[in-house]
Amino acid sequence: MRLSSFYLPTLKENPVEATIASHRFMLRAGMIRQEAAGIYAWLPLGLRVLRKIEKIVREEQERAGAVELLMPTIQPADLWSESGRFDAYGPEMLRIQDRGGRDMLYGPTNEEMITDIVRANVKSYKQLPKMLYHIQWKFRDEVRPRFGVMRGREFLMKDTYSFDASPEDARKSYLKMFAAYLRTFRRMGLETIPVKADPGPIGGDLTHEFVVLAENGESDIYLHRGLIGKDIPGSDFDFQGNLEPIFSDWTSLYAATDEMHDEAAWGEVPDEDKLSLRGIEVGHIFYFGTKYSEPMRARVQTAEGKEVPMEMGSYGIGVSRLLGALIEAHHDEDGPKWPASVAPFHIGLVNLKVADEETSKVCAELEASLEAAGIEVLYEDTTDRAGEKFARMDLCGLPFQIVVGPRGLKEGELELKIRKTGEKTSIPVDNAATHIIKLVQEELQLLAIA
RNA sequence: CGGGGCGUGGCGCAGCCUGGUAGCGCACCUGUUUUGGGUACAGGGGGUCGCGUGUUCGAAUCACGCCGCCCCGACCA
Numbered sequence: 001m002r003l004s005s006f007y008l009p010t011l012k013e014n015p016v017e018a019t020i021a022s023h024r025f026m027l028r029a030g031m032i033r034q035e036a037a038g039i040y041a042w043l044p045l046g047l048r049v050l051r052k053i054e055k056i057v058r059e060e061q062e063r064a065g066a067v068e069l070l071m072p073t074i075q076p077a078d079l080w081s082e083s084g085r086f087d088a089y090g091p092e093m094l095r096i097q098d099r100g101g102r103d104m105l106y107g108p109t110n111e112e113m114i115t116d117i118v119r120a121n122v123k124s125y126k127q128l129p130k131m132l133y134h135i136q137w138k139f140r141d142e143v144r145p146r147f148g149v150m151r152g153r154e155f156l157m158k159d160t161y162s163f164d165a166s167p168e169d170a171r172k173s174y175l176k177m178f179a180a181y182l183r184t185f186r187r188m189g190l191e192t193i194p195v196k197a198d199p200g201p202i203g204g205d206l207t208h209e210f211v212v213l214a215e216n217g218e219s220d221i222y223l224h225r226g227l228i229g230k231d232i233p234g235s236d237f238d239f240q241g242n243l244e245p246i247f248s249d250w251t252s253l254y255a256a257t258d259e260m261h262d263e264a265a266w267g268e269v270p271d272e273d274k275l276s277l278r279g280i281e282v283g284h285i286f287y288f289g290t291k292y293s294e295p296m297r298a299r300v301q302t303a304e305g306k307e308v309p310m311e312m313g314s315y316g317i318g319v320s321r322l323l324g325a326l327i328e329a330h331h332d333e334d335g336p337k338w339p340a341s342v343a344p345f346h347i348g349l350v351n352l353k354v355a356d357e358e359t360s361k362v363c364a365e366l367e368a369s370l371e372a373a374g375i376e377v378l379y380e381d382t383t384d385r386a387g388e389k390f391a392r393m394d395l396c397g398l399p400f401q402i403v404v405g406p407r408g409l410k411e412g413e414l415e416l417k418i419r420k421t422g423e424k425t426s427i428p429v430d431n432a433a434t435h436i437i438k439l440v441q442e443e444l445q446l447l448a449i450a
Numbered sequence: 451c452g453g454g455g456c457g458u459g460g461c462g463c464a465g466c467c468u469g470g471u472a473g474c475g476c477a478c479c480u481g482u483u484u485u486g487g488g489u490a491c492a493g494g495g496g497g498u499c500g501c502g503u504g505u506u507c508g509a510a511u512c513a514c515g516c517c518g519c520c521c522c523g524a525c526c527a
Binding site for chain 2: 009011012013014015016017019034036037092138140142143144146150151155157209280281282283284316317318319320321350352353384385386387388389390391392394403405406407408415
């Protein structure tokens with residue numbers, strides 16, 4: 001992709017309303033544009049990252065055995081009357097009427113609808129278990145949207161819903177999602193910790209929040225040092241096998257947000273293992289049993305011929321919010337530092353002097369051979385000044401930059417800059433493409449957790 | 451929802467108190483200059499001053515109403 005044809009409206013100055021790094025950089029790098037409070041247009045650069053995140057989420061959902069479908073953003077109110085939530089849900093639910101005066105709503109979540117979809121056809125325990133998911137925009141009319149996409153009113157979420165014939169089976173579904181989440185976030189280059197969440201009136205221990213560790217996180221979390229950098233399931237992990245070991249491995253050490261903090265249990269953690277950090281919630285999984293299946297009569301017959309409500313769970317990932325979390329976790333004063341797996345492009349190819357024939361020729365050849373190898377290149381082919389190009393490239397946060405200019409070419413060299421470390425090295429033009437392709441592929445491989 | 455504040459070109463702001471027909475920096479266009487970390491100089495284009503009503507000879511400026519947006523807190527993916 002040539003920058004001259006791309007749409008990248010960057011800002012040199014900081015927008016005043018953006019107080020945190022991720023919000024600031026997303027606006028400055030031309031990733032999003034605010035259209036109303038908590039509602040954003042996704043500009044090309046931001047959209048590319050969003051799609052990368054979605055892709056990883058999908059791959060890991062499928063791996064765990066979940067099946068994708070897509071439910072609408074607008075829902076009829078009657079479903080919500082069945083569960084009692086049409087009245088129970090507060091003003092954060094956006095209610096609208098169609099031309100016939102029927103009550104509709106812009107979905108803040110989809111438990112009712114998925115329950116309706118499944119109850120229509122699933123009648124026997126033999127048809128279970130099922131895990132269905134979708135990635136869809138939701139709307140919650142938050143009192144106070146803020147921090148850009150971290151707390152918007154419209155946001156993109158992945159929601160999985162599990163249906164089982166017994167609580168024992170429901171636990172298995174829960175553990176599958178638990179394991180899938182460990183892989184999902186790690187593949188994005190995030191250090192994520194599952195922490196006990198508030199089970200609410202349903203009780204039980206089957207609810208966890210997945211929290212990204214980031215200095216400017218919204219909530220305090222307390223955890224045992226041993227949870228940092230812990231192994232996650234590999235790509236050969238058997239989701240049909242026994243998942244209890246991986247679950248207990250990740251949940252036996254102390255980890256809690258301040259709401260769930262237990263001073264007594266915390267006291268038992270050795271002082272040298274105590275970590276008190278900030279975190280951003282990016283995922284939430286819970287088992288809620290028959291909360292919806294009971295009132296909505298979503299039932300199956302058991303082997304004994306008994307009719308029972310299905311055991312359900314729901315598992316969310318804040319897809320759009322993850323962009324914010326990623327930047328909070330990976331940035332410096334110049335911009336984001338995207339992990340290769342979610343970067344909008346792998347490489348920024350900077351042509352320092354477009355007017356110079358040799359420079360442009362080398363760039364065009366590099367662009368072609370990198371793209372032929374499946375590497376995503378943003379070719380900086382504008383006539384802007386060098387300083388501007390460099391600053392803009394850093395602001396985009398692409399993991400690698402290749403700088404080509406007449407000065408280096410005279411020596412037969414070009415410069416490679418690693419965004420993460422700031423490290424710059426000269427490499428010979430001759431085998432540059434091969435070298436860079438290898439570098440990018442290695443980086444991607446590392447994050448793929450094969 | 452409590453508390454604070456702001457709406458003036460794409461972005462950041464001044465002007466408002468003390469009404470007289472809009473200005474600065476960045477960005478943009480033209481020229482010169484510069485040429486490896488947002489260059490310098492000169493010229494130029496672009497604004498229903500959030501919306502409405504009122505006061506006045508005259509309103510960005512004063513009054514009233516409405517709308518939008520931001521920040522702190524409580525709440526939430």
